[in-house]
Amino acid sequence: MGQTAGVTVIVWIAVGSLAAWLWLLLGQGFFWRTDVRLPPGEEPPPDGWPDVCVVVPARDEAAVLGESLPSLLAQDYPGRAEVFLIDDGSTDGTGELARALGRRGAGPALTVASPGEPPAGWTGKLWAVRHGIALARARDPEYLLLTDADIAHAPDSLRRLVAAARGGGFDVVSQMARLRVRTPWERLVVPAFVYFFAQLYPFRRIGRRGGRTAAAAGGCVLLRAEAAERARIPDAIRHAVIDDVALARAVKGGGGHIWLGLADRVDSVRPYPRLGDLWRMVARSAYAQLRHNPLLLAGTVAGLALVYLAPPVTLAVGLADPAAGGAAAAVAGGAAWLVMAATYVPMLRYYRQPLWLAPLLPFTAFLYLLMTVDSAVLHYRGRGAAWKGRTYARPDALPEEG
Structure with missing residues (x-):
């Protein structure tokens, strides 16, 4: 029995x-389908290419910056673009390396700045993002590209992001960067990480107007400056550890239209060779x-x-x-x-x-x-x-x- x-x-x-x-x-x-890719947009937009400021928070990123930052400084964006790398208290020479790379770049201008230690209630990344956005607002850009210091962009990345945002009327266009997959542990764990994320936040639902599902991928977020101000980004999410999802919720909660999909030409260069690295x-x-x-x-x-x-x-x-x-x-x-x-x-x-x-x-x-x-x-x-x-x-x- x-x-x-x-x-x-x-x-x-x-x-x-x-x-x-x-x-x-x-x-x-x-969620399991992988065909949600960057939507096509008009090139050039009917009223010309808008100004864009790129904000890159960086803390001890010297090991990967030599591969990622030159890709931003080599963007072939037809409009005016400027890059702000915000050194968040690095001790490995991140700021000095960024300045050296900026002197070699022939594309968008580079400004390297440091906001100092974050006050209580702020994560270091979002405090750096706040400083970068404040510097960017002096240029009055229409869009902000928030991208991590370990993300490498193809030369046409910024142009395609802006075209997609303009063509679809999106306040946020975010791409899930293709993570590095070379070692056995990366092969076993990394694709599943993106699979589980898509299961929690189905990309098709994120793009629906009026839907409740909201998420972004912090490595690559094109954000309309007006929407950022309306949603009080980043002040409203200053303590968020999962800041990309918090940003998307704040923008969508304020009536914004957001989009998230998988990237074809945006890649993470950060290695996770051992299980311990992925575990952390x-x-x-x-x-x-x-x-x-x-x-x-x-x-x-x-x-x-x-x-x-x-x-x-x-x-x-x-x-x-x-x-x-x-x-x-x-x-x-x-x-x-x-x-x-x-x-x-x-x-x-x-x-x-x-x-x-x-x-x-x-x-x-x-x-x-x-x-x-x-x-x-x-x-x-x-x-x-x-x-x-x-x-x-x-x-x-x-x-x-x-």
Whole structure:
């Protein structure tokens, strides 16, 4: 009797996982498709190319700046463009290297500045962004391009971003930069990172007017200056660790029209060669994504277990004991695993990775589950949301703005 009840539970878990995957396949904005790319725009815009200021916050980025900053200084943008690199207290010569690179550039002018240490209630990146936007506003640009110091842009990147924003009437046009995928751990973890992000924030829903889904990718955000002022960017999100999503929500909440998709010609040059590097990248913000809420953490762990871990487990259990309902568990679990792998294939193709990685997604999801739990543990030990020597408190622990 007890064994039969146990098998029944396994069957229901397998069926529940399969039902979840069928809903994800058809009812979650087709998140698994990778064809949401930069929309075409008119070139040149009917009333000429608008002025653009590029703001690059940088903290200890000398290792990657030599590859990323020259790509901004080589933009073939037909209008007026200027780059502001804001050195956020670097100790590795980031500012000096940026000035040296600026003297070699023949494209947009470069200004290197430093705002000093951020005051309480501000993340270092957003304090640097605030300083950069303040400098940019003196030029009265129509658009701001917020891009990270590890992002390399193709020569036509800025032109295509502006054309897409003008053509679609977008207040935000953001591209998810193609992350580096060279080492075995990067191949296993990085495509899944973007896949999970798209599952949380389906790109098709983000672009709908009036929809509630809002997100951006902080490595490449073209922002209309008027929309930034209306949404009080970055002051309104000054404490946000996941600042790109917070920015998109602030702009969309103010009636703005936003767009997010995958990039073809915008690439991250930051390496994550070891599992520890990738682990720190995820763990520093995973619990912040869950609003530092233990109930959300418990629900996330349970959801990851049901959706990603249950299919191979129920398949194995069902095959081990096909009698008394075990075969049904194996069929449902195997079908769920098959749907899961099939939805991962487009992302692997986008990253030009072998398709045999698709069945390994449950293992990768298990790693992300552990990273998420570790993020919560670090938070309660006072070491959560740590980045380059700074640790940020959760928003409700910060002093109110005077």
